[in-house]
Amino acid sequence: MYKKIPVQTSSNDNYEITIGSELLDEVSQFISQHYGTNKIFLVIDELVHEHHKFTIESKIAGTFDKVARYVVPSGERSKSIEQYNSIVDFLLEDGAERGTPLLAIGGGVVGDLAGFVAASTLRGLPLIHVPTTLLAMVDSSIGGKTGINHRTGKNLIGAFYQPKAVFSDVNFLKTLPRKEWVNGLSEIIKYGMIESKDILDQLKTLTEGENFASPDTWVDIITQSAFIKADIVSRDVKESGVREFLNFGHTFAHVIERKGNYEQYSHGEAVYAGMLGAIKASNHLGATIDPSNLLHFKPLYDVSLSAINGDVKDLTNLMLRDKKVKDQTIRLVLLNKLEDPVVRSFADTAFIDQSWEEVIKEFN
Numbered sequence: 001m002y003k004k005i006p007v008q009t010s011s012n013d014n015y016e017i018t019i020g021s022e023l024l025d026e027v028s029q030f031i032s033q034h035y036g037t038n039k040i041f042l043v044i045d046e047l048v049h050e051h052h053k054f055t056i057e058s059k060i061a062g063t064f065d066k067v068a069r070y071v072v073p074s075g076e077r078s079k080s081i082e083q084y085n086s087i088v089d090f091l092l093e094d095g096a097e098r099g100t101p102l103l104a105i106g107g108g109v110v111g112d113l114a115g116f117v118a119a120s121t122l123r124g125l126p127l128i129h130v131p132t133t134l135l136a137m138v139d140s141s142i143g144g145k146t147g148i149n150h151r152t153g154k155n156l157i158g159a160f161y162q163p164k165a166v167f168s169d170v171n172f173l174k175t176l177p178r179k180e181w182v183n184g185l186s187e188i189i190k191y192g193m194i195e196s197k198d199i200l201d202q203l204k205t206l207t208e209g210e211n212f213a214s215p216d217t218w219v220d221i222i223t224q225s226a227f228i229k230a231d232i233v234s235r236d237v238k239e240s241g242v243r244e245f246l247n248f249g250h251t252f253a254h255v256i257e258r259k260g261n262y263e264q265y266s267h268g269e270a271v272y273a274g275m276l277g278a279i280k281a282s283n284h285l286g287a288t289i290d291p292s293n294l295l296h297f298k299p300l301y302d303v304s305l306s307a308i309n310g311d312v313k314d315l316t317n318l319m320l321r322d323k324k325v326k327d328q329t330i331r332l333v334l335l336n337k338l339e340d341p342v343v344r345s346f347a348d349t350a351f352i353d354q355s356w357e358e359v360i361k362e363f364n
């Protein structure tokens with residue numbers, strides 16, 4: 001049984017997310033039905049290619065006459081202009097046409113990179129996401145953000161480009177390293193905090209014991225998480241209103257990532273600690289959120305913020321929205337209570353300094 005989630009976009013190119021186990025047959029059926037083509041391009045993450053080559057070849061590649069494969073080296077460094085150029089060269093030299101579908105098979109790195117290639121080559125190739133990490137299934141494959149990094153910062157070159165479909169097959173997760181599971185957990189916890197306490201309860205069960213529950217049993221929680229993201233981005237395609245709720249914990253997290261030179265802490269670890277900052281800040285403003293809703297999951301994370309210990313005012317200053325704006329404020333997603341997010345801007349930031357102190361103490 002597959003779960004399906006419709007995603008609405010502003011430009012009427014609505015699409016569906018399909019989530020389940022063993023659903024790669026559906027991918028080829030979808031392409032045959034919609035594109036009547038014999039040719040497809042696969043852009044595949046290196047480790048996914050290594051672990052799942054046989055399945056991808058038999059279920060997807062084997063059903064088309066002409067299949068061109070490009071394997072992307074694993075890791076964030078591949079979200080580069082060099083990889084972008086190399087894939088575009090590969091597609092055009094291989095005779096890509098406007099209607100040739102491009103499948104992005106991998107985590108957020110391949111999704112963002114191949115998505116941007118699809119957005120820009122021949123003014124747009126049909127893009128199909130096949131996410132293979134927990135993070136990509138619940139977050140990066142949904143919402144149409146594509147892009148690459150520039151030496152001056154992350155995700156600075158890119159485009160909003162909606163896929164034609166997303167197929168999340170939890171079988172891929174069988175080979176996902178534990179560190180990458182934990183990375184994706186933070187986004188699921190975030191959805192729990194901003195919209196569904198039920199998700200937090202389910203997550204407690206799925207992460208009980210020594211090992212996480214088998215990927216098959218994650219279909220429901222991935223579906224609920226993907227639904228929340230799809231619902232929020234459908235209401236706010238280009239990120240001006242409710243989509244900001246998805247930044248819960250992220251303003252704190254960006255400072256933590258920066259202080260760790262984008263190496264010491266993974267995004268998921270930073271978001272996890274950042275959500276404690278947002279809870280503490282909310283409570284300083286009068287909410288009464290029990291931090292144990294978040295801290296229950298702390299044993300899964302291996303985060304120590306002792307390296308960023310120092311003057312908390314410096315950390316708060318790094319959160320300032322725009323150094324060029326005279327009236328400097330910090331914009332935060334907070335909670336009135338669990339499942340009730342709100343966005344507010346602050347010029348008086350003493351309570352944020354205090355929140356940092358508490359976060360550092362918790363993760364010392």
Ligand SMILES: NC(=O)c1ccc[n+]([C@@H]2O[C@H](COP(=O)([O-])OP(=O)(O)OC[C@H]3O[C@@H](n4cnc5c(N)ncnc54)[C@H](O)[C@@H]3O)[C@@H](O)[C@H]2O)c1
Pocket residue numbers: 045046047048051074075076079106107108109110112132133134135136139140141142143144145146155172173174175176177180183
């Ligand atoms: N577009 C968006 O809206 C959006 C949202 C969130 C994050 N992102 C981006 O996503 C990226 C992070 O994505 P990610 O966390 O998926 O990282 P990733 O794509 O780098 O994958 C993490 C690691 O897991 C490996 N891997 C992937 N699937 C595997 C599998 N099934 N089995 C074994 N290994 C596997 C990869 O080779 C890599 O080493 C960042 O670049 C971030 O900017 C984009």
